[in-house]
Amino acid sequence: xxxxxxxxxxxxxxxxxxxxxxxxxxxxxxxxxxxxxxxxxxxxxxxxxxxxxxxxxxxxxxxxxxxxxxxxxxxxxxxxxxxxxxxxxxxxxxxxxxxxxxxxxxxxxxxxxxxxxxxxxxxxxx
Amino acid sequence: xxxxxxxxxxxxxxxxxxxxxxxxxxxxxxxxxxxxxxxxxxxxxxxxxxxxxxxxxxxxxxxxxxxxxxxxxxxxxxxxxxxxxxxxxxxxxxxxxxxxxxxxxxxxxxxxxxxxxxxxxxxxxxxxxx
Numbered sequence: 537x538x539x540x541x542x543x544x545x546x547x548x549x550x551x552x553x554x555x556x557x558x559x560x561x562x563x564x565x566x567x568x569x570x571x572x573x574x575x576x577x578x579x580x581x582x583x584x585x586x587x588x589x590x591x592x593x594x595x596x597x598x599x600x601x602x603x604x605x606x607x608x609x610x611x612x613x614x615x616x617x618x619x620x621x622x623x624x625x626x627x628x629x630x631x632x633x634x635x636x637x638x639x640x641x642x643x644x645x646x647x648x649x650x651x652x653x654x655x656x657x658x659x660x661x662x
Numbered sequence: 663x664x665x666x667x668x669x670x671x672x673x674x675x676x677x678x679x680x681x682x683x684x685x686x687x688x689x690x691x692x693x694x695x696x697x698x699x700x701x702x703x704x705x706x707x708x709x710x711x712x713x714x715x716x717x718x719x720x721x722x723x724x725x726x727x728x729x730x731x732x733x734x735x736x737x738x739x740x741x742x743x744x745x746x747x748x749x750x751x752x753x754x755x756x757x758x759x760x761x762x763x764x765x766x767x768x769x770x771x772x773x774x775x776x777x778x779x780x781x782x783x784x785x786x787x788x789x790x791x792x
Contacts, residue, residue, distance in 0.1 A: 542759045557759055560752045567745070570716060585726055587719040607709075614702045621695060656716045 552616050559613040566606045595661045600654045607650040615639045690771055694751050697744040704741045739782075739789055746781045750774040 575582065576614075578589035594600055622635050714725040728734070754771055758764050 541761075541764060542755045545701050557756050561756055564749055564753065567749070587715070587722040590715060590722070610705060614698075614705055618702060623697065646706070649713075650709060652718060653712060 556613060556616045559609040562609045562615055565640050591651055591657055591660045593658045604651055608647055611643050611646045615643050665687060686768055690751055693747055697748040700744045701748055735789055742785050743782045746778040750778050
């Protein structure tokens with residue numbers, strides 16, 4: 537029975553495991569919105585395929601909030617997931633510690649960069 | 663878990679590439695890992711390339727013109743397939759993690775993958791039919 541369901545891996549705390557599942561569920565919902573909206577809105581056929589349409593879309597305050605939340609969920613999920621793949625390779629504690637630092641840095645840089653980019657796009661509309 | 667003849671270990675690495683006698687759960691695991699790596703690659707490419715938006719209209723239009731190339735459209739189709747497989751299989755993992763649908767998770771997996779295949783065909787028609 538233990539082998540049939542997803543359980544925390546050795547070296548993966550329960551919190552990271554839970555976070556991976558929760559962010560997964562949130563991504564499932566927001567990715568659906570992101571995908572449908574980005575491919576149906578705008579003045580060009582096929583979605584938000586012009587600079588002006590993207591800037592206009594981001595003027596609704598809900599959009600930057602949703603996109604930044606989405607960014608945090610998806611970056612967390614992907615890095616926790618990559619870490620669990622790395623755990624399958626039976627890393628030494630030192631290698632794991634390096635990966636922990638590296639992935640944390642990548643996650644923080646990605647989110648800070650993403651927030652900067654979103655705010656840049658928002659500011660182009662005013 | 664019962665002992666299976668095909669149990670890979672680092673010293674017996676050739677077995678890793680032997681598809682025989684694997685259970686459906688192993689296939690689900692393999693698919694989940696491969697799509698995870700592909701989607702992670704896409705995620706970071708996506709984040710990096712969207713910096714073109716900060717470069718203004720001309721830079722972004724240049725990027726949009728570039729990705730009309732069928733190679734990029736095919737790449738996007740792979741992303742959709744990976745997203746469907748990973749997302750739908752993830753639904754099963756999330757539910758079974760909380761004790762839901764465990765007795766029939768194999769059937770559940772087959773149904774979800776059938777949806778992924780149907781979705782893949784739908785998008786193939788949408789994206790490649792001229």
